[in-house]
Amino acid sequence: MTRNELIHQIKVKRSFLCVGLDTDIQKIPTHLLDYEDPVFEFNRQIIEATADLCVAYKPNIAFYESMGGAGWESLRKTWGILPKDCFSIADAKRGDIGNTSERYAKAFFDQQHSGLGFDAITVAPYMGHDSVQPFLQFQGKWTIILALTSNTGGMDFQAITDAGGVPLFERVIQKANTWGNTANLMYVVGATRGQAFESVRKHAPDHFLLVPGVGAQGGDLQEVCKYGMTADCGLLVNATRSIIYASNGTDFAERARQEAHILQQQMERELVARGVV
Amino acid sequence: MTRNELIHQIKVKRSFLCVGLDTDIQKIPTHLLDYEDPVFEFNRQIIEATADLCVAYKPNIAFYESMGGAGWESLRKTWGILPKDCFSIADAKRGDIGNTSERYAKAFFDQQHSGLGFDAITVAPYMGHDSVQPFLQFQGKWTIILALTSNTGGMDFQAITDAGGVPLFERVIQKANTWGNTANLMYVVGATRGQAFESVRKHAPDHFLLVPGVGAQGGDLQEVCKYGMTADCGLLVNATRSIIYASNGTDFAERARQEAHILQQQMERELVARGVV
Structure with a gap:
């Protein structure tokens, strides 16, 4: 999906919601365990219930990989x-x-090779340019580099400042800006980081940001929009547990839809208030 | 495998060689393609040919994952x-x-969960303590944290110095030392980094180091030993392409053994010269 197509979807759906599919077989409703592939059936119903309210889906690969070959097949x-x-x-x-x-x-990109053809992949920057370039070289695909993550450990190294007072996450953005462009590169910035979005936007005024940490992790959507939204929206805000585990009964998909709808409504207000739609 | 058992194996085999199993179906000898699982058959023959010369094996997961569920099964x-x-x-x-x-x-650790029960996993430190702790919490397992990697991009961020002149890779080691100990934590330091081993040993005098970059990547074994070897050896030196792709004919396993033997002989000389055995 191109940048223009993504912006178009955001405007049409009046949403910049990304639904995380971190599907844990121990957390899904027990009635799904009768299906041949419970993880897939859970995802199928979640997707069916939320597809008109969100613009992106993000399975976290760990949840599939931890189930070995069967998990890979569910993915x-x-x-x-x-x-x-x-x-x-x-x-x-x-x-x-x-x-x-x-x-x-x-x-993750080459369907003929692996059976998977995602639009984008998240990438850790620690190993530098030659560890990231192979992802950027895939035509029509996106690389989403970890900049400032939402977890408490994110501060351990990402906030270390150099001799000039610039923190590592800004150095990562400055450097990675020279590797890709706004049509193939995004950054991960945690919703829990509030005002740090200002620093991020100084270095990446037009890049899309993938923002985890709203919902279960406690990030504030309004604050993210205040400091992070651009004229093109420029945000994909992810929620996972607050949506997909809203209920663990037979109404799980309906409850997921309700939670996604609440977020979409909040997002629509932000898009309207800031003149994006 | 415990630290003492690993040191025992190094002394018995007079080797600290780790053989990388980065098995690429496009690079293995074509006669193996007749097997039901060519990747596994290649690995089986490489392991059989080198097991008495090395103390560790290290499959890089990317090579298996890129083949989807079938790759996972080969792994x-x-x-x-x-x-x-x-x-x-x-x-x-x-x-x-x-x-x-x-x-x-x-x-990667819990055989009952995924079918895999490795002794150790390599981990990227960018996300900090809570991203590393879950690996360290597995009893009897090892976490190997990227410190100073062998690739050219390794310098992009790992060498950035803080206000006190300390480079990021040293900050990573200092911090991670507080999370684990010499019996459950190792560091990755590229063989191409020569004298940087001195700085690493200042902060991690007793930790084992996993050292890639000898062979195809050009690292120098003698230099690694000069600056990095401890009284317990303290090194696992990895070679991959120079061993497993020494030949792409029917003699591939025999040639892999020859290359592994050359390295083991060099390692034995270092162990003897430095009084480890």
């Missing part, structure tokens, strides 16, 4: 039913030396 | 035949928020 089937009007993100946080990152790029 | 079967006297490392470079890193830990 492949899930990718196969993601709606064409939704942006798809493999939340994998990969990164390795060049010839190896190329393999990871193939794993 | 599972490969893990299943790794000799009990060899340390096993999942080179995965994972790292995510706490509840997600816990899933990755289960994926």
Whole structure:
């Protein structure tokens, strides 16, 4: 999906919601365990219930990988039913030396190779340019680099300042800006980081930001929009647990839809208030 | 495998060689393509040919993951035949928020969960303590944190110095030392980094180091030993392409053994010269 197509979807759906599909077989409603592939059936119903309210889906690969080959198969089937009007993100946080990152790029981008053809992948920057380039070299695909993450450990290294007082996450953005552009590169900035969005926007005024941490992690949507929204919206805000685990009864999909709808309504107000739609 | 068992194996085999199993179906000898699982058959023959010369095996997960569910199955079967006297490392470079890193830990450590029960996993430090703790919490397992990697991009961020002149990779080691100990934590330091081993040893005098970059990447074994070896050896030096792709004919396993033997002989000389054995 191109940048213009993504912006179009945001305007049409009046939403910049990304639904995380971190599907844990121990947390899904027990009546789904009768299905041949409970994880896929859970995802299928969540997607069916939320597709008109969100613009992106983001399975976190750990939840599938922890189930071995069967999990990989659930992921492949899930990718196969993601709606064409939704942006798809493999939340994998990969990164390795060049010839190896190329393999990871193939794993998540190249459908003929692996059965998966996500629009985007999250990438860890620690290993530098040659660990990121193989992802950026895939035509029509997006690389989403970790900048300032939502977890408490995010401060351990990302906030370390250099001799000139610039924190590492800003150095990462400055450097990565030279590797890609606003049509193939995004940054992860946690919703829990509030005013740090100002610093991020100084260095990346036009890049889309993938923003986890709203909902279960406590980030504030209004604050994210105040400091992070651009004329093109420029945000994909992710919620996972507050949506997909809103209920663990037979009404889980309906309750997921209700939670997604509440967020979409909040997002619509922000889009209108800031003149994006 | 415990630290004492690993040191024992190094002394018995007079080797600190780790063989990388980055098995690429496009690079393996074509006669193997007749097997039902060519990747597994390649690994099986490489392991059989090198098991008495090395103390560790390290499949890089990207090569398996890029083949989807079938790749995962090849990995599972490969893990299943790794000799009990060899340390096993999942080179995965994972790292995510706490509840997600816990899933990755289960994926690679918990055999009942995923079919895999590696001794160790490589982890990226960018997301900080709560992204690493779930790996360290697994009893009897090892976490190997990226400190100073062998690739050229390794300098992009790992070498950035703080206001006090301390580079990021040293900050990572200082901080991670407080999370684990010498019996459950190692660091990755690239063989191409030569004298940087001195700085690493200042902060981690007793930790084992996993050292990639000898062979195809040009690192120098003697230099690594000069600056990095401890009284317990303290090194696992990895070679991949120079061993497993020494030949792409029917003699590939025999040639892999020859290359592994050359390295083992060099390692034995270093161990003797520095009084470890």
